[in-house]
Amino acid sequence: MSVLFSVPPRANGFREKSRSPNGMPVFNSSAHEKRPRHPLPWAVPVFLPIPGVRGRSLRVFVPNLPIVHHLTVSYFGRRRGNLVLLILCFTLVFSVFALAQRFGTSEKQWSTPLFPGDPSTLVYAREDLQKIWKWEIESGHYPSSRELPKPIRLVSPPLNPALPPRKVAKIPSRFRPPGASVTYTIGHGAKRVYLDNQARPPNVAYPPRPVPGSVADLDVIMDLCDFSTEKYVRDCLEVLRLGGGLDSGSRLRRGKFDEWRYIYKEDGEVQKAVAPVVTTQLAFDGLTQASASPDPNAGLSRKPRADWELPIQLPAPLEHRPYHSLPSTCDPENPRLFHMFWTGPFTDKPYLALLSFLFTQNTRLNLHEENPDTTVCRPQFWLWINPGPAAAVPNPSATHDMFEQLKANPWASPFLHPRFKGVISFKMWNTTEQLDGVPEIKDDWRVLRDNLFNSGGHIVSVPQQDESSEAEASTSAESATASSEGESASKSQLKSDGDDMLKFVGSKSADSYDRLSVILSDLARFVLCHRFGGVYLDADTIFLRDWEELWGWKGAFAYRWSRLEKYNTAVLRMNKGSALGTFLFRTALKNGLDFHPMTVSRYTKDAHLEGLLLRLPDALFDSAWLNTENYQRDRPPQPYFPEFIEFFDTSAQNSAAPAALGFEGFFRGAYSYHFHNFWWKPFDPSRNWPDLGERFIEGERVARTNLNIAANVTEPAQVPLEEHVSDDKRDLDWATVLKRTFESYIRGERPNMYGEWLSW
Template sequence: MAGLFSVPPRANGFREKSRSPNGIPLFSSSAIHEKRSRYAASWTVPIHIPIPGVPGRSLRVPVPNLAAVHHMSVTHFGRRRGTLMLLVACVAAVVTVFSLAQRVRTSRKQWSAPLFTGEPSTLVFEREDLQQVWQWEIASGHYPSSREVPRPIRLTAAPLNPALPPKKVAKIPSRYRPPGASVTHTVGHGAKRVYLDNQSRPPHVEYPPRPVPGSVADMDVIMDLCDFSTEKYVRDCLEVLRLSGGLDNGKRVRRGKFDEWRYIFVEEGEVNTNVQPEPVEPVHTYNNLAQASSSADPNAGLQRKPKVEWESAIRLPATLVHHPYHTLPSTCDPENQRLFHMFWTGPFTDKPYLALLSFLFTQNVRLHLHEEDPDAVVCRPQFWMWVNPGPAAAVPNPNARHDMFEQLKSNPWASPFLHPRFKDVIMFKMWNTTEQLDGVPEIKDEWRALKDTLFNSGGHIVSVRQDDSESESSESSESSTLSGSASAAETAASKVKSSTGENDALKFVGSKSADSYDRLSVILSDMARFILCHRFGGVYLDADTIFLRDWEELWGWKGAFAYRWSRLENYNTAVLRMNKGSALGTFLFRTALKNGLDFHPMTVSKYTKDAYLEPLLLRLPDALFDSAWLNTENYQRDRPPQPYFTQFGDFFDTPSSSGAAPAALGFEGFFRGAYSYHFHNFWWKPFDASRNWPDLGSRFIEGERQARLNLNLANNVTNPEHIPPEEHVADDKRDLDWATVLKRTFEAYIRGERPNMYGEWLEW
């Protein structure tokens, strides 16, 4: 019977059958062997994986062809030896993979970004030093958060946290803790927190109330309600901020309890100094080999910067003592001065002018009280405007300070703030790069080695080189002070030549257009903000920032913070809060020194990420300081905040489709709830194109006349009498832009035509 279905052998030596006894076609076995032969010649074999959600489609994935490997080994070494060698190779591969996995599991390694992005690590501190930084900041009251300490820090005992109220934490005995576990919580022993409902009460509902002195913003609550990474909307965040902050005065339309939205609290009681730290518990490991490996390498799991040795043991001052506000002997905390810093290069313009006006309009500077009133000096914040009069790389002359104030007096945008009424709240200070760098203990003896590449931000280095003929004279002036001759770095900076061989861009004083951008001053400001905050404490703000509300509760939060870079998990240091002489500051400056003194916010993000210190420099949601950013990058446009900007230029040139909003809603309708607004450069765009001068009334009329004369000269308009012409409302722009409305609102307060945002009238 078999012969009935047999077919003659084919040339390849295999028989094939055409049909089975029941007539169903049979496929030749030779086809199978042909496929095997074809795949044996290839080193990979395709497999098809179904794509979920796409019926009938699959993903073709090549995998190693074991048949080809076996065929090659048998061909070269014979059937027995080839098979044996193949088995040995497979066993070796399995052992290698298992060893790598065991090493990762033993050290509980947390793979950092450089392993995936290809960027080298920036870390120069050992684990013991990182532990000391964490312990110093917590003990000093700079971590008022219940969020976990990163596990790779490997704390073996829970630190006492004086800025956190007591809270019951489930204590897991050592024998029940997961293998390799470390302590990630802190033990609160601080004052009790009472959350506030700070709103205006009838009949006084025309203006919002000032924040309660000593109140604190709970950043844990803000992160829960506003964090972009958890898909929270800027619009919703601003509603929470203004409702709990009392900025919805007389307009509260929400009904019901809103306890979960309360983020402002005051501390009651005192810090319990009798609390004892939890005893040290041993950290379990997987096996004796892992324990030996861990003890042999205390830095296991940390990625050190290539070709750089570990830093010597970090030197930190004594920890600070955390005092709740109500226990302070005076209205101000000497360890937590309320200083705002801003850096400006070149002559004053309307940009720092508006920043200072918004400061006076929103912050509790007590100008509504007479100077002799005792309450007039109740912990007033100060604004320190740091001025670099010429180009960032210019050499200051011996009379630089005197010349700076003479220029400020003659500048119509700056001269109003030299009025004696503002002398205790606005201070102009001279910036000197050498003096400032020498004032940072962590780098004062080493930064000069980097003077040729001092201007470095994000890897963009402007080369600073000296002529050999002048190197000797430059060295002799390294120790000069602000009033003396130029220092070595500043003299070198004056000789700057870029990689293209030209230094025209280094001569810019301010940015007059998108094509003539003062990039060198921007690079210098990236470093200046960290120097100022570390030396003096306080908050640094970019000059393209406008205050929108009182920062009282932000001062109450004693931790360091910046804010999120839009959709990216990086810092934007346009707002930077740091504590004076902190352990975090020491870490940042020593790390930056070993990374080219690079203080670009993206680079700083790597510093903290590589060292697991990100929670110590909290990355707040940009809704608090930069509410339009996500919209300008095409995010959250389905539910945008008010106003709705699709690009930052809309602030200066508001589209006609929404041009009715600025004049109709006014200051109260501009990102209500946010603490400030960052308009991202546009230095060359006037806030008020039709009235591009300081409009502060008769008290400052001379400055206004000078500004208008300068404007006429620039436009080739002659006015021999130097008298401003009579104005008519019909000559004004029909649809006012948001920038114009804010400028005119702040100016009306100085003129005495309206109170500030809290209903307080300026008392001259």
């Protein structure tokens, strides 16, 4: 093409000028003179030989680059023209590869993207990913009819004991092309009976407790609440409260609402599993046979400079049993444990989380029973305390000191009352002990001990203690990241004393934020759920309803990061010792032990395991988030929070709602509310102490005295004081209303949200 269409060079090596100084054409031959009179074609043919066919070629038209170059140079000039042409070529190549990536089949995808952003995190081969999917499905951890990912390439449908039998339109394997993936499971579980759980007249003042053993169909919730399908949080909350019976006595909707029912019970037994018959797939011709890739991991993008993990070793799948067939009300394979992680002195934040737990969950504290779990399975709340800085060395007496501090703390001491035994437990967090308790990483995590605080690839290096100092602190201390008692920070002798981040014990303001403890909690939540099972909740979480039907759904879940298709693990549900947990810990180990939610989103996406860690709509746990990011403000839920601070400092225009509507008007239908930090903002500024009545008056007196000392008031606090309503804030904020509602339940002045009175 360059020979046919290029301008011949002159004797001095430069191209012949096409125009003279006066603007007239200049030609050096008759042939050259005729050429401009016949415009060059925009495309020229290129003949490509056809493999296996002699004497025949395939004619393909391609752009005539010389004329394109000539036009761009003529219009833009030589330098700008070349730049424009380069940009056009780049855009063309990018478009071709982008279309191929978007519409190409999984067999034809490139192993790595053309313009990669974050590198792949995948360290497991396809065969291991198939094992993980099969283990979770056969253990009853995938009670969903959603399609399985095609890149996993399952050749036979797994047996699913958590789904009822149903007819599946499927193509016999002998008619499927080689390499075709199975995207469904074969259900052989109990039938589902969907419930209409609402109070019956005349007892309609309070909603009924969920039926024991009921299950939330999260497929229905995803269909009605998923932000990706343009569903509004306001509408989702209405479905949640109507289907959960939370609008009893005030139901305004008329007509059948079967499509809004999302709670069911399993009726009957799990049927005998019948394995599908897999026939050998036949290759109809040589072309079809050649299209199958010989590489078993084709289409998967492995982590750069990393080897595939050794074949994964998993125990036998668990046996899925419906609730009514369990020998007791509590399933040992599915313990009902709420975990929460707290660093530093106990404050009003975990105090309110515990009060909301007692106010909403079925703890059976309204009755005196020798064994309450014989009636229903009571959930337990395990609060994990890390009293000192996140990077402090462990103290041998840390556990004893922790309980002594809890007894002396007015916010914590009420929950040590014997009435709450077996319901609320305080646990001592020790990083070394916890990481050693995870079989997948116990022999390897010490390699990363210097870089253990890894958040989204940003590593906070913590200097290690010398051996003599470490031996004095604790003979069992193997890592400077293990937890300790609050005073151990001064004993740790950190080498970087000037770095305030290593000294923070809790967040006291927006400027003194304990980032290190937040990073540690990112790791702690996965450790706790994998070791013990249950649900992890961030400490800035308030319970809003009973979680019975969420316990019935035995899969793993977190929730959506607002508008982004990423996880927020402020709520995390995982099964104890699951295959998913094994994958996450081994993958995290090969990626710097990074458990930031954005990084975990990459782990599951790269491995096509997002279906095993369901990303629920944030309407269930974080109903204000989209509004705070300027989404769905045309139809916001109640209450309307354009900013998270509205929870603590409700704007004057909306300040009548909290006292008028109360707890029942606060995101009714959601399971919890996440107020996103603000650790330094008191819930009730005018009464910033635990107001729990005469039974806990000593703690209230201590809290008031501490407030007087902080305010430079030397007079001791006299409790009870004669108080006047005029001394209170005129417009109560939402945070204040919730705190006072929960406290009135403990004082015995009102029942909980389900009409049950606390019996001491």
